[in-house]
Amino acid sequence: MITSKPIKIVSTGKYLPAIVSSIELEKKHGIPLGWSSEHSGVTTRHIATTESNGYMGARAAEQSLDHAKMILADIDMIISASGTFDYPIPNQASIIKSEMKDGYTCHIPAIDINSTCLSFITAFEYAANILNGKQYKNVLIISSEIASKGLNPDNWETLTLFGDGAAAVIVSYDETSESTYFKGGQQTYSEGVYHTIIEGGGNQNPIKEHAYHQELHSFKMNGKHLLKMAIQKIPVFIDWFFKDLDINIYSVDVIVPHQASKLGLSIFNKLYDIEDKKVKKTLASYGNCIAASIPLTLINAIESGEISRGDQCLLVGTSAGFSIGGVLLKY
């Protein structure tokens, strides 16, 4: 039942806005110095100032094209895989494409996939399925997130945890390569549907009827419940994910987890007897960048040589909804 498709990550790109240290953030918001590193595990994060989701996504995407020595015309589909957006309409991929070099002259499809923090995983699974070497040879996945604008300054837990940033990955169908896509999958556990929420701004609490209110329009998460669910459900998910594969959680070379939180990140090492260095971490320097966390961590590990061609990698994470999802590939 292994899919084993010749799918290759050809290149990557990223864009990070200005860096903001935890000390700066703590001083600005009257948080005790050191609180952020201790509680959230975040020392620095990047925060957008003038940048939009579209701008950051376009820059990351162009860098991935440059790295691959490709132009936009070589791409057959753009997927925006993000939880945040510039405008409710049009979709984010259309905006990113319009801000890219050659965006106005290439008429490739621009679609959005949203499974909040798992959006990159879902998009990767889609790309791996749609890529066929014919109509779809190369797909460009972009996760561009601005978390900072939806944070409640009085909620230290979320204020110090999240960061902004964009990551782009070009995924290709390449029969000449040893790179392989094995499997993607997700499970959604509805008992946690509202453990993470922004209550205002959609059809349930429309802006017309609900003026700005810090609680209503800010991101909220029930950290305790989320951690409990993650500890309970991750083993269920991992058993389900690997049950029909020859590979198991111990035999994979690298785990690239969503950088959900300090405690969330420690789950793999707690649940499984896995060497710490196998589990890649960028939380301290980037914070939780929603859907951009997994690709940014993947890119960091590739750039630093911690992932080499031939390595079996598990990308895995949790998201609002409450979902757990993963993708298994040979880089």
Add this chain to the structure above:
Amino acid sequence: MITSKPIKIVSTGKYLPAIVSSIELEKKHGIPLGWSSEHSGVTTRHIATTESNGYMGARAAEQSLDHAKMILADIDMIISASGTFDYPIPNQASIIKSEMKDGYTCHIPAIDINSTCLSFITAFEYAANILNGKQYKNVLIISSEIASKGLNPDNWETLTLFGDGAAAVIVSYDETSESTYFKGGQQTYSEGVYHTIIEGGGNQNPIKEHAYHQELHSFKMNGKHLLKMAIQKIPVFIDWFFKDLDINIYSVDVIVPHQASKLGLSIFNKLYDIEDKKVKKTLASYGNCIAASIPLTLINAIESGEISRGDQCLLVGTSAGFSIGGVLLKY
């Protein structure tokens, strides 16, 4: 290059909130009686009162399961394919699933796809690609839209055009069936990226900094530009879409277009010498229901016997961004 995959639309369901006639709407908003039918071509539409996107979507989805004599556990993935949403976080599919019978006990993945009005087309292409008779046997696609909450009461063109409603379609991998998926595809023409927009509510004009303003937080469309682009680009798209197929626009049995507008709907008959009855229309009774328009029109044609098993159907439409997309299938 034809994909020709044994993909079958197994069943459908829908949910329509209370009906509102154009006369009622015109009286309420001081619009001259008859304006709506004449200009928008819409005589009645449905408008949500107490319903949420999640509620409508869940009811449509449950109906599609009943029609198929299936239960939620038979489904391998839920895709919410919509342009509007209950909350910015979590994603809409998670909410729909949580409101369905057995939603809390079935842990199937719940993901969102958004290409605004083309979301159902994109989701169908996704489903057709991911369905393999193994990990994914049955996919449930739901388009649940509440357009009414984002309309500007002073803009008669949009106020009288849009309607609310939900449609659900179960798509299966079935080698024993003659039903076939031939092709899906989309082109995005970025020169029209902002021809349709809601400016406020995302990261570009966050609610925190921009209090409710009718213009800023309502749906806007440049009808003239959109129509001009559609007339210009639809032939380009149709040529591209059919170029490697044995089927052409004249040989398909049924065209199910997005119910964009009265003039938009007339384009196919103007550009191509196609019998009027081949092009299915629900605009007069439902209005433009964003991504739910195509599946609602498809469902109507199936229920009324205008589409029979074996018919070759082209689902096709335009969306914000500006995109044109289509799916070709044998029902």
